[in-house]
Amino acid sequence: MTCVRPFSHAYERLRSAGLRPTRQRLALARLLFDGCDRHISAEQLHSEAMAQGVRVSLATVYNTLHQFTGGGLLREIIVESGRSYFDTNTSDHYHFFFEQSGRITDIPPEAVGLSKIPDAPDGLRIRRVDVIVRLDG
Amino acid sequence: MTCVRPFSHAYERLRSAGLRPTRQRLALARLLFDGCDRHISAEQLHSEAMAQGVRVSLATVYNTLHQFTGGGLLREIIVESGRSYFDTNTSDHYHFFFEQSGRITDIPPEAVGLSKIPDAPDGLRIRRVDVIVRLDG
DNA sequence: GTGATTGCAAATCTTTTGCACTAAA
DNA sequence: TTTAGTGCAAAAGATTTGCAATCAC
Numbered sequence: 001m002t003c004v005r006p007f008s009h010a011y012e013r014l015r016s017a018g019l020r021p022t023r024q025r026l027a028l029a030r031l032l033f034d035g036c037d038r039h040i041s042a043e044q045l046h047s048e049a050m051a052q053g054v055r056v057s058l059a060t061v062y063n064t065l066h067q068f069t070g071g072g073l074l075r076e077i078i079v080e081s082g083r084s085y086f087d088t089n090t091s092d093h094y095h096f097f098f099e100q101s102g103r104i105t106d107i108p109p110e111a112v113g114l115s116k117i118p119d120a121p122d123g124l125r126i127r128r129v130d131v132i133v134r135l136d137g
Numbered sequence: 138m139t140c141v142r143p144f145s146h147a148y149e150r151l152r153s154a155g156l157r158p159t160r161q162r163l164a165l166a167r168l169l170f171d172g173c174d175r176h177i178s179a180e181q182l183h184s185e186a187m188a189q190g191v192r193v194s195l196a197t198v199y200n201t202l203h204q205f206t207g208g209g210l211l212r213e214i215i216v217e218s219g220r221s222y223f224d225t226n227t228s229d230h231y232h233f234f235f236e237q238s239g240r241i242t243d244i245p246p247e248a249v250g251l252s253k254i255p256d257a258p259d260g261l262r263i264r265r266v267d268v269i270v271r272l273d274g
Numbered sequence: 275g276t277g278a279t280t281g282c283a284a285a286t287c288t289t290t291t292g293c294a295c296t297a298a299a
Numbered sequence: 300t301t302t303a304g305t306g307c308a309a310a311a312g313a314t315t316t317g318c319a320a321t322c323a324c
Binding site for chain 2: 076078079080081082083084096098099107111112113114115116117118120121123124125126127128129130131132133134135136137
Binding site for chain 3: 020021022023041042043058059062063082083084
């Protein structure tokens with residue numbers, strides 16, 4: 001599977017999400033969006049940034065991940081209590097969760113047949129349907 | 138919907154899960170299993186216990202919830218990062234999550250048509266498939 | 275008695291916040 | 300300039316842990 005996107009248009013992405021393209025945001029956007037889709041925690045992204053010599057604080061990584069999520073550039077995935085992951089793939093799809101390793105991988109939408117979903121109660125709206133296939137040794 | 142089970146067989150449940158029926162475990166088991174199925178956090182259960190005059194520490198509530206989960210008496214539900222909920226309904230079913238209020242309700246299995254699921258990779262096994270329907274104003 | 279269980283307080287871990295400083299427009 | 304963004308260190312919140320005291324068998 002080829003998934004390298006050597007030019008992720010980081011600058012334009014930030015602009016279109018209404019975010020100022022600062023040094024930190026540009027660097028994090030490149031780490032996130034150049035290359036394959038990924039599932040990453042704040043701590044992991046911070047470590048990667050440090051490893052590449054990008055000076056950015058952990059607090060800014062957290063802020064940035066939330067701003068990107070708010071701007072539709074990322075989607076938050078919740079599979080473990082006590083830690084958040086962010087998915088660079090914001091299109092409709094589902095997830096495998098490897099319980100041993102904590103790894104997350106995508107399940108393409110066509111691999112899941114979700115033929116019936118209950119209606120939303122009252123005046124509420126379905127924002128999203130998460131499907132998590134939990135795997136075990 | 139009638140769902141009161143005035144006698145939850147707390148003592149026998151603990152025994153069959155291989156847990157000594159101590160005062161604290163019995164009290165918590167009664168709070169959890171007498172009455173309707175519920176979705177409860179450690180903090181909530183601890184408050185309820187206190188309100189009923191049951192002396193039990195928060196640490197013991199956490200330990201007990203995990204022991205009950207390990208013994209198949211409860212199932213952990215993960216819908217929010219940073220807080221765990223436990224479900225007294227351990228049979229196959231799914232969940233609505235009300236994002237505004239943080240409330241969780243059950244979706245019966247027949248209300249969801251899950252006609253296709255991807256195979257587990259490698260030598261792995263599917264332990265569970267979680268479906269969370271996230272609701273919004 | 276003996277080993278499992280409990281309570282407490284401290285520790286841990288992730289995430290958020292307040293605020294002075296810096297940088298983008 | 301002017302306002303948004305950043306870094307730091309402290310705070311917050313949930314959960315876990317170590318260990319002496321207590322309880323079930």
